[in-house]
Amino acid sequence: MKVRFLVVAVLAAMLAVAATTASGGTKKGQADKIVVWLQDDAKNGWPEAVAAATKAFQAKHPGAEVDVQYQQWTTHLTKLDAAIAGNNAPDVVEMGNTETTKYMAAGAFAPMQAKSFPNSKKWLSGLKDSCTYGGKLLCVPYYTGARAVIYRKDYYRAAGLKGTPKTLDQFVVDGKKLMKKYGSDRNFSAFYFPGKNWYASMGFVYDYGGQIAVRTGGKWKGTLNSPQAIRGLTKLKSVVRALSRAPLTVDEAHPYPSIPFGKGSVASFVGNGWEWPYTLDPKVGNPDLAPVMAAYPMPSHIKGRYMPTFLGGSDLAVPITSSKKSLAVDWIAAFTNSANMRAVAKAGNIPNATSLVGFTKGLPKVEPFAKAAKYSWFIPKSPNWANVENANVLQDMCSQILSGSKSVKAATTSASNAITKILNAG
Amino acid sequence: MTVAESEVSLASRRRRRWSRHRVMGAVAPYALLAPAAVVLGAVLFYPLYLIARLSFEKYGLFELIRHQGKWIGLDNYTQIIHDGQFWRVLVRTIVFTAVNVSLTMVLGTAIALLLVKVSGVVRYMLTGALVFVWATPVVVAVDVWRWIVDPQFGILNWALTKVHAGDFFHHDWFVNPWSGFAVITGLVVWGAIPFVAITVFAGLSQVPGELIEAARIDGARSWNVFREVTFPLLKPIFVILASLSIIWDFQVFNQIWIMLDQRPSADYYLMSVYSFVESFRLSEYGLGSAIAVVMVLIMFAVTFVYIRQMVKAGEVR
Numbered sequence: 001m002k003v004r005f006l007v008v009a010v011l012a013a014m015l016a017v018a019a020t021t022a023s024g025g026t027k028k029g030q031a032d033k034i035v036v037w038l039q040d041d042a043k044n045g046w047p048e049a050v051a052a053a054t055k056a057f058q059a060k061h062p063g064a065e066v067d068v069q070y071q072q073w074t075t076h077l078t079k080l081d082a083a084i085a086g087n088n089a090p091d092v093v094e095m096g097n098t099e100t101t102k103y104m105a106a107g108a109f110a111p112m113q114a115k116s117f118p119n120s121k122k123w124l125s126g127l128k129d130s131c132t133y134g135g136k137l138l139c140v141p142y143y144t145g146a147r148a149v150i151y152r153k154d155y156y157r158a159a160g161l162k163g164t165p166k167t168l169d170q171f172v173v174d175g176k177k178l179m180k181k182y183g184s185d186r187n188f189s190a191f192y193f194p195g196k197n198w199y200a201s202m203g204f205v206y207d208y209g210g211q212i213a214v215r216t217g218g219k220w221k222g223t224l225n226s227p228q229a230i231r232g233l234t235k236l237k238s239v240v241r242a243l244s245r246a247p248l249t250v251d252e253a254h255p256y257p258s259i260p261f262g263k264g265s266v267a268s269f270v271g272n273g274w275e276w277p278y279t280l281d282p283k284v285g286n287p288d289l290a291p292v293m294a295a296y297p298m299p300s301h302i303k304g305r306y307m308p309t310f311l312g313g314s315d316l317a318v319p320i321t322s323s324k325k326s327l328a329v330d331w332i333a334a335f336t337n338s339a340n341m342r343a344v345a346k347a348g349n350i351p352n353a354t355s356l357v358g359f360t361k362g363l364p365k366v367e368p369f370a371k372a373a374k375y376s377w378f379i380p381k382s383p384n385w386a387n388v389e390n391a392n393v394l395q396d397m398c399s400q401i402l403s404g405s406k407s408v409k410a411a412t413t414s415a416s417n418a419i420t421k422i423l424n425a426g
Numbered sequence: 427m428t429v430a431e432s433e434v435s436l437a438s439r440r441r442r443r444w445s446r447h448r449v450m451g452a453v454a455p456y457a458l459l460a461p462a463a464v465v466l467g468a469v470l471f472y473p474l475y476l477i478a479r480l481s482f483e484k485y486g487l488f489e490l491i492r493h494q495g496k497w498i499g500l501d502n503y504t505q506i507i508h509d510g511q512f513w514r515v516l517v518r519t520i521v522f523t524a525v526n527v528s529l530t531m532v533l534g535t536a537i538a539l540l541l542v543k544v545s546g547v548v549r550y551m552l553t554g555a556l557v558f559v560w561a562t563p564v565v566v567a568v569d570v571w572r573w574i575v576d577p578q579f580g581i582l583n584w585a586l587t588k589v590h591a592g593d594f595f596h597h598d599w600f601v602n603p604w605s606g607f608a609v610i611t612g613l614v615v616w617g618a619i620p621f622v623a624i625t626v627f628a629g630l631s632q633v634p635g636e637l638i639e640a641a642r643i644d645g646a647r648s649w650n651v652f653r654e655v656t657f658p659l660l661k662p663i664f665v666i667l668a669s670l671s672i673i674w675d676f677q678v679f680n681q682i683w684i685m686l687d688q689r690p691s692a693d694y695y696l697m698s699v700y701s702f703v704e705s706f707r708l709s710e711y712g713l714g715s716a717i718a719v720v721m722v723l724i725m726f727a728v729t730f731v732y733i734r735q736m737v738k739a740g741e742v743r
Contacts, residue, residue, distance in 0.1 A: 074687075074688050074689070075688070077707075078706045078707070081487070081490060081706065081709065084490055084491055085490055085493070102487065102709075103487065105488075106486070106487040106488040106490075106491055107488065107491060108487065108491050186595050186596070187578070187596075196689075245596060247577040247578060247596065247598050248598055248601055249577075249598050249600045249601050249691075250577075250687070251687075251689070254687050260578070320491065321491070387707070387708045387709070390703070390707030390708055391692075391703065391707065391708060392689050392690075392691055392692070395689065395691070396691040396692065396693075399601075399691065403598075403601045405601060405602065422708075426486060
């Protein structure tokens with residue numbers, strides 16, 4: 001009986017100790033600290049801008065700390081949702097410009113004043129659009145980027161190509177010449193195009209006059225099965241079938257085309273500005289390719305134009321649950337000043353204001369992308385758009401079309417139905 | 427004995443019934459169970475209750491930010507019942523589970539029977555290999571398999587091309603969902619075999635050698651020995667293993683998710699993946715919870731069989 005009593009007492013004591021030590025969570029009441037979520041692109045491309053921003057911020061707020069945490073594009077929204085639910089959302093969060101509408105409509109971001117930020121009068125209208133909802137400014141434009149064709153001059157020369165193609169048909173003819181010269185290597189692609197690269201695929205849709213979805217009478221309708229869109233996607237299929245040997249169930253980030261390009265088995269690929277210096281990064285690519293790399297905007301099937309490129313970009317927002325909103329605003333202002341925008345532009349991107357686009361001139365690595373941005377397309381502005389991306393509708397459709405597992409008509413019809421359903425939900 | 431005397435002894439007996447000794451004896455088991463029950467309640471039952479409650483609410487991003495859901499009763503359930511995709515995913519999950527469990531049980535039993543027959547050294551090597559597979563964390567295993575079946579750099583394509591089994595250059599195993607699921611089934615069964623094999627092997631050691639000898643003397647061949655002698659004796663173990671395998675394989679998530687780079691196409695959705703995508707990708711936490719509750723109910727029905735079998739086998743009184 002005594003032993004039993006002892007055992008019960010010991011167990012109860014252990015449980016009590018475990019309970020108290022387990023509750024050692026974060027201690028509030030420390031010095032002012034803000035948590036900033038940026039994407040990996042900043043860490044790889046312009047880390048000096050992040051450091052400069054923190055330094056300027058700390059000069060203005062002595063003793064304040066900045067904790068910059070880098071996120072991945074595939075997981076950052078899930079993490080943000082979980083952080084909001086768990087009451088430890090960051091104070092500054094980088095959002096993709098296709099993701100902001102969903103969060104703005106749900107009231108996730110704190111309203112801000114444009115005048116708190118540098119160059120705000122000259123912000124790029126496309127980016128500013130992705131930050132405005134219900135007449136309020138809910139995030140700050142950060143940067144944008146266009147896609148262009150990155151290629152190897154030596155392969156083009158060796159295959160007898162004269163200059164770069166100015167129309168889509170010429171592009172295909174040139175590509176076939178490249179395949180003829182180098183295609184005996186089974187790894188070789190004249191135009192490396194992963195099957196789920198929906199950003200580049202939709203360029204074909206918009207080039208031929210199609211659209212992803214239109215809004216009539218307050219309701220969205222997916223229009224990828226319109227005749228124009230089907231024409232564009234059929235052309236895409238023939239181009240990719242003839243010129244690419246890239247895998248068809250992966251997207252443009254797994255692996256980044258820079259990697260097979262660096263290995264020498266790719267003559268050209270369509271990519272963002274930062275993918276050029278990424279190819280030359282000794283850790284993942286081939287620095288010896290520097291003298292032979294160049295870029296040009298993807299040609300349209302209409303002479304004298306470029307194929308519309310997706311104007312992807314990022315914005316910086318302050319979650320409404322943050323308790324340090326004014327500090328967050330100050331950090332964002334320090335991060336998006338002209339000097340830091342110059343660093344962002346140098347890495348191959350387009351800065352957030354028209355007055356700063358001058359930075360891209362004289363940067364041969366950025367000019368073709370800035371040129372390509374002249375013709376652009378953007379996703380339907382619906383709060384539910386992020387769900388279309390998350391449900392992989394366009395990625396799967398492109399993969400099905402390019403692999404031939406579904407006909408263009410069938411794939412576009414089911415995708416359009418899915419888009420209609422998701423955009424009109426809720 | 428007089429009535430008065432018996433009353434006295436009765437009273438003292440009653441006093442003794444409520445002595446400290448007996449109270450402590452009665453309370454001790456519950457007190458010892460209490461910590462485990464509290465932990466179970468906090469870690470298991472409270473989240474289950476929250477998921478059940480969420481399944482009756484509309485809980486999207488708007489509600490998430492305000493930490494307040496909107497009660498909508500059975501609307502989530504009606505929505506999934508009327509959604510064709512839910513039934514497709516359910517059927518796919520059931521077929522997937524059936525195939526995986528059958529393969530796991532058959533191959534696991536076969537390996538266990540092999541373990542009985544081989545010499546000591548080979549048995550140690552085989553058991554060691556099984557334990558290594560068992561000990562490999564799922565995420566690590568899936569990553570290794572991903573590299574093996576990679577279209578551009580994987581050795582499976584290279585090896586198959588080398589032995590002239592066809593042209594597998596840049597062959598993408600996941601374009602066709604059938605071939606994709608074949609790869610994932612291989613991965614799941616590979617990871618599940620060790621547990622079954624080692625458990626059945628332990629059970630086989632309980633089969634009396636004399637029974638098998640007697641059967642062989644009567645002219646029974648190996649298959650008959652297994653069917654008439656071994657299998658009936660091991661039936662409780664097989665039922666338990668099958669129930670556990672069904673529960674585990676029904677919930678397969680990691681293998682699909684990691685193999686397909688966290689963006690599986692709709693053809694690859696199993697119930698767990700579907701529930702996760704609805705919740706975290708489409709921010710419909712109420713809907714995702716309803717799907718999860720349906721999964722839990724199905725699993726509860728299967729678990730019921732397992733518990734009943736264990737009780738019948740006399741392990742739980």
